[in-house]
Amino acid sequence: MAEKKSLGKEFSKGLIRENPVLRLVLGTCPTLAVTTSVTNAIGMGVAATIVLVCSNIVISALRKVIPSKVRIPAYIVIIASFVTIVQLLVKAFVPALDTALGAFLPLIVVNCIILGRAEAFASKNTVLYSAVDGLGMGVGFTAALCLMGTCREILGAGTFLNGIQDLLVLFGDNVLGGWNGFDFNGGLSAVGLQPITLFILPAGGFFVFGILMALANKIAAGKGKPKAELHGCAHCPMAGSCAKYAAENETCEEKKEEVAS
Amino acid sequence: MKYLIALLVMGLLTNNFVLSKFYGICPFLGVSKKLNTAVGMSAAVIVVMLMATAATYPINKLLVNHDLAFLQTVVFILVIAALVQMVEIVLKKFMKPLYNALGIYLPLITTNCAVLGVVLLNVQEEYTFIQAMVNSLGAGLGFMLAMVLFAGVRGKMEDCDVPEFLQGLPITLIAASLVSLSFLGFSGIIEGMGLLG
Numbered sequence: 001m002a003e004k005k006s007l008g009k010e011f012s013k014g015l016i017r018e019n020p021v022l023r024l025v026l027g028t029c030p031t032l033a034v035t036t037s038v039t040n041a042i043g044m045g046v047a048a049t050i051v052l053v054c055s056n057i058v059i060s061a062l063r064k065v066i067p068s069k070v071r072i073p074a075y076i077v078i079i080a081s082f083v084t085i086v087q088l089l090v091k092a093f094v095p096a097l098d099t100a101l102g103a104f105l106p107l108i109v110v111n112c113i114i115l116g117r118a119e120a121f122a123s124k125n126t127v128l129y130s131a132v133d134g135l136g137m138g139v140g141f142t143a144a145l146c147l148m149g150t151c152r153e154i155l156g157a158g159t160f161l162n163g164i165q166d167l168l169v170l171f172g173d174n175v176l177g178g179w180n181g182f183d184f185n186g187g188l189s190a191v192g193l194q195p196i197t198l199f200i201l202p203a204g205g206f207f208v209f210g211i212l213m214a215l216a217n218k219i220a221a222g223k224g225k226p227k228a229e230l231h232g233c234a235h236c237p238m239a240g241s242c243a244k245y246a247a248e249n250e251t252c253e254e255k256k257e258e259v260a261s
Numbered sequence: 262m263k264y265l266i267a268l269l270v271m272g273l274l275t276n277n278f279v280l281s282k283f284y285g286i287c288p289f290l291g292v293s294k295k296l297n298t299a300v301g302m303s304a305a306v307i308v309v310m311l312m313a314t315a316a317t318y319p320i321n322k323l324l325v326n327h328d329l330a331f332l333q334t335v336v337f338i339l340v341i342a343a344l345v346q347m348v349e350i351v352l353k354k355f356m357k358p359l360y361n362a363l364g365i366y367l368p369l370i371t372t373n374c375a376v377l378g379v380v381l382l383n384v385q386e387e388y389t390f391i392q393a394m395v396n397s398l399g400a401g402l403g404f405m406l407a408m409v410l411f412a413g414v415r416g417k418m419e420d421c422d423v424p425e426f427l428q429g430l431p432i433t434l435i436a437a438s439l440v441s442l443s444f445l446g447f448s449g450i451i452e453g454m455g456l457l458g
Contacts, residue, residue: 025430028290029374033283073342080335088331103381106334110374112287202281203442210427210434218426227429 007132014136021144022216023228026112030104031145032205036156039163039181041149043097045142047090047105049135051082052114056134058082060122075118076109083108096166113141144212151208156199158185265395267451272399274447278375279407280440284400285375289408290433292366299412300405305366307401310379312348313341314397317380318390337380342371375404411440 020026027048034044058078059066066074087105091098098105108114117137122130154160161181168175188194198204217227276282279289285306292302317337324330349367352360370376379400383393414436423432 028286029283032286073339076338076342077335080338084331084334087334103378103385106381107374107378109334109338110372110377112372115372198442201445202283203438203445205283206434206438206441210431210438213434214426214431217429217431221426 010129010132011136014140019140019144020113020137025228026116033104034101035145035148035152036200037153038146038149038161039167040100041145043167045145047086048108048141049138050086051108052138053131053134054082055079056122056130057127059118060127060130063123079114080109093170148208152199155196156204158188158195159183268395269399272403275451277407277444278400278403280444284378285373293408293411293415296412299408301362302366303405303408305363306404309370310376310397310401312344313376313380314393316340316344318393321384341376345371
């Protein structure tokens with residue numbers, strides 16, 4: 001099956017057609033939590049992409065060695081190891097990002113995108129394809145985070161790419177002449193306006209995500225695609241290993257009633 | 262004592278785990294369609310959170326004493342996964358009614374970021390054992406409160422005439438935004454009650 005796919009397609013599907021956030025509705029927690037600024041969004045996206053590509057490569061390379069009964073714990077250990085590596089690197093080289101992301105950096109471990117890709121793709125495909133799939137999904141995740149971040153930061157804080165030097169620190173001091181993002185607050189207050197703080201508050205996160213989701217559904221509907229939907233268990237990466245949640249949400253509810261009766 | 266009450270109120274209201282800290286959004290959106298499933302799921306989360314906190318606290322002490330603190334993420338997720346499995350087996354064998362009520366949600370909880378999140382937060386904030394347990398309880402109750410409230414909101418929403426492009430997930434997210442907005446009203450309650458002394 002892997003032979004018929006082209007690398008380009010594997011990469012590009014994660015960007016739009018199967019965008020992990022807006023189409024597959026995975027990884028909602030970090031999407032909502034870290035998108036108060038574009039800088040955080042980029043940082044989170046890049047960290048998750050690194051973990052995704054590395055874990056996809058290793059899981060795919062080991063796919064014939066790992067017994068299928070213990071595959072989920074094995075995947076979790078592999079993913080957790082890479083998350084720890086990334087966490088230590090971020091702590092050492094981009095300390096400001098570590099502070100900004102807080103617990104959401106180690107929480108990449110339980111990000112459904114990564115376990116989901118391991119289960120759905122890397123465990124069935126060759127190393128090269130899995131790496132490209134991981135990269136595509138990671139870039140799609142980063143793009144969706146940046147889109148959320150852009151909306152929220154411009155509307156909520158009146159800035160864009162604020163604090164970007166925190167990330168650019170990786171490439172040395174004062175890259176881009178110490179440029180630290182746009183700030184529209186001066187211009188705004190000159191015409192008597194203020195940013196809408198609500199958008200960087202949690203409520204604004206849910207709101208922006210809802211509107212973006214509606215837009216994505218609208219565009220998908222125009223192309224005859226079904227709308228993105230969260231099916232309780234079906235999207236859970238554990239579903240495959242969990243007999244009770246074999247199928248979709250409906251089945252869960254039925255099973256639950258069966259068990260209860 | 263005051264500090265413990267403050268922790269509990271923070272987890273429940275001002276820093277609600279779901280609505281202001283964004284932990285456990287997947288079950289929040291996925292399992293909140295019906296009130297009884299929402300209650301079952303959140304009860305299971307509370308139990309697992311408390312057990313995970315109790316189990317990881319001594320393990321973390323051990324890791325820190327041996328300069329292995331960098332292994333926290335790997336060890337914690339494994340402890341939680343093993344714990345969830347064990348709870349499921351024990352419930353299935355000895356407490357069938359409880360298993361029927363809570364057990365079926367257990368496999369979902371391993372990858373619930375609320376559980377790992379609260380454990381990591383306890384470590385980051387360097388809480389004592391009691392404080393960590395109270396914090397976990399507050400977080401779990403906050404999760405339950407959000408789930409139950411939101412299940413009610415979604416129940417009401419079923420009868421509404423929602424524009425086509427908003428149907429499904431978008432309107433659910435916007436409703437979540439409004440519920441989250443209402444929790445903003447609690448900000449300042451800790452200072453107001455003088456709980457942080």
